[in-house]
Amino acid sequence: MLKETAQSIDRYWFGYGSPTALGLLRICIASLTVAALLMLSINWDAWFSERGFIPIWLGDRFLGSRVSVGFGTNWTFPRISMLTGITDPHFAQAFYALTILAGILTAFGLWTRVSSIALALGVISIQHRNAAILHGGDTVMRLGCMYIAIASSGATCSVDRLIGLWKGKISEAPVLVSMWPQRLVTFNLALIYLTTTWLKWTGGMWQDGTATYYPARLAEFFRFPVPKFINEFPFVYFTTYGTLVVEFSLATLVFFRPLRKYVLLCGILMHAHIEYSMNIPLFSYLIVSTYICFYEGEEIAAWAGRIGERKRKWHINIRLPADMRLKPRAVGFLDSIDPFKIVHYLPGESEGWSASKHDGSSLPIGRAIWTRSVGSWIFGWYPGIWDRILQNAIEPCAEDAKPEPERPKHAKANR
Amino acid sequence: MPQPPSAIKQHRVTPGGTEWINYWDDKYLRTFPPIDMYLHFTGFWQYWDMFAPNPSHSDIYGDAEVIYKDGTVKRYIYPRMYDLSIPQKFFKERYRKFFERAGSDDYVYLFPSFALRVALEMDNPANPPVRVKMIRHWKAVAGPGKPQPKEYGSYNYFTYEVDQKELARVRKL
Numbered sequence: 001m002l003k004e005t006a007q008s009i010d011r012y013w014f015g016y017g018s019p020t021a022l023g024l025l026r027i028c029i030a031s032l033t034v035a036a037l038l039m040l041s042i043n044w045d046a047w048f049s050e051r052g053f054i055p056i057w058l059g060d061r062f063l064g065s066r067v068s069v070g071f072g073t074n075w076t077f078p079r080i081s082m083l084t085g086i087t088d089p090h091f092a093q094a095f096y097a098l099t100i101l102a103g104i105l106t107a108f109g110l111w112t113r114v115s116s117i118a119l120a121l122g123v124i125s126i127q128h129r130n131a132a133i134l135h136g137g138d139t140v141m142r143l144g145c146m147y148i149a150i151a152s153s154g155a156t157c158s159v160d161r162l163i164g165l166w167k168g169k170i171s172e173a174p175v176l177v178s179m180w181p182q183r184l185v186t187f188n189l190a191l192i193y194l195t196t197t198w199l200k201w202t203g204g205m206w207q208d209g210t211a212t213y214y215p216a217r218l219a220e221f222f223r224f225p226v227p228k229f230i231n232e233f234p235f236v237y238f239t240t241y242g243t244l245v246v247e248f249s250l251a252t253l254v255f256f257r258p259l260r261k262y263v264l265l266c267g268i269l270m271h272a273h274i275e276y277s278m279n280i281p282l283f284s285y286l287i288v289s290t291y292i293c294f295y296e297g298e299e300i301a302a303w304a305g306r307i308g309e310r311k312r313k314w315h316i317n318i319r320l321p322a323d324m325r326l327k328p329r330a331v332g333f334l335d336s337i338d339p340f341k342i343v344h345y346l347p348g349e350s351e352g353w354s355a356s357k358h359d360g361s362s363l364p365i366g367r368a369i370w371t372r373s374v375g376s377w378i379f380g381w382y383p384g385i386w387d388r389i390l391q392n393a394i395e396p397c398a399e400d401a402k403p404e405p406e407r408p409k410h411a412k413a414n415r
Numbered sequence: 416m417p418q419p420p421s422a423i424k425q426h427r428v429t430p431g432g433t434e435w436i437n438y439w440d441d442k443y444l445r446t447f448p449p450i451d452m453y454l455h456f457t458g459f460w461q462y463w464d465m466f467a468p469n470p471s472h473s474d475i476y477g478d479a480e481v482i483y484k485d486g487t488v489k490r491y492i493y494p495r496m497y498d499l500s501i502p503q504k505f506f507k508e509r510y511r512k513f514f515e516r517a518g519s520d521d522y523v524y525l526f527p528s529f530a531l532r533v534a535l536e537m538d539n540p541a542n543p544p545v546r547v548k549m550i551r552h553w554k555a556v557a558g559p560g561k562p563q564p565k566e567y568g569s570y571n572y573f574t575y576e577v578d579q580k581e582l583a584r585v586r587k588l
């Protein structure tokens with residue numbers, strides 16, 4: 001039994017599975033990181049220059065630029081920071097701009113391995129440069145960037161995959177990657193909530209149910225108006241103890257499949273309230289985006305397929321020119337940009353391409369495909385691109401024509 | 416992990432129940448060099464003490480008085496979130512976060528640099544600032560059932576005699 005348990009744990013942590021969750025995490029974290037860096041860049045001079053509030057020597061003192069090795073020695077080790085000792089503002093600004101560029105490339109999933117590592121190094125360096133302005137969202141952002149750098153986050157939902165499929169360098173079969181980075185994200189998240197719940201419980205205000213009364217009255221945090229009763233008793237007891245219960249659940253019960261979606265939904269509602277009522281930019285978005293890692297990639301793909309099945313009125317049929325068929329690599333490409341499986345490619349009888357909705361009405365080909373293929377939204381709007389893609393996607397049917405290749409089947413969802 | 420209560424750290428009280436976990440974590444893991452080194456070197460360090468152990472119950476903001484060479488006095492308005500529009504406060508939240516530290520007596524070593532930046536932002540090379548008085552405005556949130564105070568208290572927590580050489584140096588940067 002011990003051996004079976006050990007094998008089960010090993011499979012859970014180091015088994016192989018779909019990287020879809022990691023791909024979606026990559027898109028969310030990288031996009032939010034770019035937004036955060038762009039927001040910071042507005043006051044770049046104040047925060048990162050030698051004439052700012054925190055020149056580099058003071059930033060080093062605040063965080064401690066070196067880490068002690070200990071064991072009775074005086075040896076120290078530097079923190080990772082590409083900005084150590086850099087006082088030239090031009091270099092620092094160029095580094096900042098390159099980090100933002102790395103974030104954009106990572107969000108799109110282009111040259112993902114290099115861009116995600118560059119993004120992680122950039123974010124770590126920028127945060128180590130000036131830690132005096134960091135809040136909890138920045139920590140989530142830094143950890144998220146590091147996790148997507150060490151994970152195979154570019155294996156799916158990425159331009160890299162699309163290019164690989166189009167060129168025939170990647171098999172269209174579902175990709176399988178080791179799951180340990182995704183597990184790390186979930187356990188780090190659980191650690192966050194466990195630690196914060198534990199720390200809160202040591203405070204008297206959380207124990208007596210009055211804690212949420214006070215931040216609601218801090219003018220510096222005011223954002224959008226909230227109904228008065230929410231910040232008054234007895235509702236304050238509900239928000240205070242509710243916060244503790246939800247956070248503790250996000251550290252424990254979230255791993256229990258039957259309760260997972262309810263716990264995550266409570267977490268989303270809790271963070272939505274924080275985002276709405278308090279001015280803590282991007283924190284809620286960042287932490288909620290990591291919730292995706294509690295779902296297996298196969299579950300996400302199956303969920304998308306079920307949504308597509310239900311939305312029958314959005315389905316379209318794309319008819320190929322007569323006696324033409326899709327090239328095998330094009331099948332994989334077009335399939336991968338349509339996660340909801342609502343675009344169907346069928347043999348046609350007319351000279352050119354045609355597109356028709358479920359009610360038989362026709363519509364322009366390019367618009368029909370790219371509006372429904374979520375994966376093509378980053379390039380599908382470009383004028384003329386669909387003509388080129390579709391031209392290169394087809395080949396004449398052989399005389400002994402083989403049936404069209406079947407689309408890869410969805411993985412069965414674990415409910 | 417949360418730190419154990421000071422009474423436990425000082426061995427005045429024996430830990431009980433889950434307090435043993437905090438005690439061992441603080442004694443053996445928190446400052447275990449390889450773990451500490453790994454976390455701080457790589458950037459995996461993390462603290463999750465938002466609104467913990469108790470949320471802040473003081474509303475605080477800051478500004479400054481800048482005294483010039485000819486004796487004139489001007490007020491430096493440090494961005495105060497309450498006075499900004501919703502989009503503005505979204506982008507400038509870093510100022511609030513910075514003042515949470517730079518306006519606190521726990522970070523006295525930040526005060527001179529903070530004041531120097533204020534002098535730079537209010538600078539006039541023909542009539543340079545000679546003194547900057549950093550002011551903290553605060554209002555304690557009254558407990559449940561008690562009337563909330565309307566007025567803020569003010570306190571000059573730091574006065575900086577502007578180093579003119581330093582100001583001239585940063586002026587050129």
